[in-house]
Amino acid sequence: MSGTLYGIGLGPGDPELMTLKAHRLISSARVIAYPAPDTGPSFARSIAARYLPETVREIPIIVPMRVERFPAQEIYDKAAEEIAAVLESGKDVITLCEGDPFFYGSFMYLFERLSGHFPCEIVPGVTSLTACAAQLLRPLTSRMDILTVIPGPLPDEDIRTRIETAQSLAIMKVGRHLPRLKALLAEMGLLDQAGYVERASLPDQKVSRLADVPDGPAPYFSMILIYKGDEAWTLPPSFSS
Template sequence: MTAGTLYGVGLGPGDPDLMTVKAYRLISGAQVVAYPAPDDGESFARSIAAAIIPPSAREIPIVVPMRVERFPAQAVYTRAAEEIGEVLASGTDVVALCEGDPFFYGSFMYLFERLSQRFPCEIVPGVTSLTACAARLARPLTARNDVLTVIPGPLPDEEITARIEAAGAIAIMKVGRHLPRLRRLIEGLGLIDHAGYVERATLPAEKAMPLADVTEAAAPYFSMILIYKGDEAWMLPPQSSS
């Protein structure tokens, strides 16, 4: 029996219109759909594709506890890989949904590392939050020989500072509760007027503004700070949008 193919399908940052044509085709024709889901609340990945998931499709939610520790989530993906592996071994394809891009901080990579040596896998790239945030700020991300550095917000101040100082353009992801600390750090580096902030890019609750205008004490998980230090004279939009 020929094994099924595991498709890692990038959904984009949230607006269903930003799914690729290939993603649309695979999801709308899927027999089995897998997706990450929190242990409390709706799956963001599923909500993006909800309108095109066939009613007859089998759904495999991968319920990941929202914890800092790595072990619980790793154990969840191991169990999910076993269930998905049984489907693939039967000859049926599985479409695994992933918000953003599967290989850019994407949850799909944990299935890929467990299943790609045993079954055919195909990656369908998606629009990343990085490029979506730049678009929503209406400001180019980087150019020419500028070095773009992507920094996870939870890193220590010393490491973030060193990476900002070495870069021409910076994207700080996973801002969340680290927002006040990151803002203070950016102000201390004299870069507050070079920084833009976006949360929930492309979604109805989106906010996009200069970082200097942000007054909240915390940000949602899906938020990002973009900083440009290069030679191009790019400015933030004169007004915030929300």
């Protein structure tokens, strides 16, 4: 009998936002896998670090942090082979994933390679989307509002089209695209309605009006939230002009 592949959502960064189920599985893990950059520590591992058994076997999936196409297919092919060997031996593999495994989560690349051959279980996590709304202190969406999630690297015209048909929207993966996105939102008259959150739930998080954020690259873990629906929701007074 083969082991089970678990995709564990860790939440946005604060270990206290992990679910009880995620905590239970991580605390009893024999083998864990997690994404890691080629320089510096793994963010996913750092969230779960305090709960890892001392004897746990670790399988870091080293993913170069580059502008080029992500993910590198050969990296996940190799990781899937290593994890498959563990599963074939009858051991479970607990795969750590920031946020939620199926919401822009790196775990999905392992899932597509292994789910047809081994039992899989997904443990959902608090997403960055809801974590950022909580830190901004403004509801995300309501009733018949259309919520649109937009990757920041999309071309301006694609982003404009999606913004025009949405009542609530989140722009993710802001990073180096921050100046361009600010200029586009200013042109559309939405800059004063836009909130900005980076590193939500972490000790060094920043929450502000987007208009007050200096131009320049933003961290990868940053998000712009805009509400333009029928509710009278504005940015909290501490963020408003």
